[in-house]
Amino acid sequence: MEYVPTLRKKYQEEILPSLVKQFDYKSVMQVPKLIKIAVNQGLGAAITDKKLIDSGINEMTLITGQKAVQTKSKRDISNFKLRKGMPIGVRITLRGDNMYEFLHRLIAVAIPRIRDFRGINDKGFDGRGNFTFGVTEQIIFPEIDIDKVNHINGMDITFVTSARTDKEAHALLKEFGIPFKN
Secondary structure (H helix, E strand, O other): OOOOOHHHHHHHHHHHHHHHHHHOOOOHHHOOOEEEEEEEEEOHHHHOOOHHHHHHHHHHHHHHOOOOEEEEOOOOEHHHOEOOOOEEEEEEEEOHHHHHHHHHHHHHHHHHHOOOOOOEOOOOEOOOOOEEEEEOOHHHOOOOOHHHOOOOOOEEEEEEEOOOOHHHHHHHHHHHOOOEOO
């Protein structure tokens, strides 16, 4: 028997029929699905301290279970002492089982650990069915050992869906269990 992530199974058995009813789709192929999750961490302080990029890559790899890559600057900005090609961040794109496993850990473990949490603001939709929100500290993930963290960084998490409208994407993400503000 092959392992199937919990949220993938939930999508097939519960979310798909619920969205078909809710939006009156003619075919199950019209139902929006989660395509990928992109996690990005900007490390502007890495201009002066090169070790921040390495620690960022290690932390993102621990959090997502997939190897992270560094992002490099595209142009020179003299006010920030930034040169083209300097490493300034870390990113990762999750698809398939890794994506569902990360989403499950995010919803079940990480989001409840956010201090003074009152729900995720639903203003992060882009008009095409994608949603982005920010996390202010990486230490909400249980994979990160707080004692070994030398610099607290935030990250942006983007959910890319096949939804055509923000309303469809909001319904899909709500069904997955993302706690939006009321």
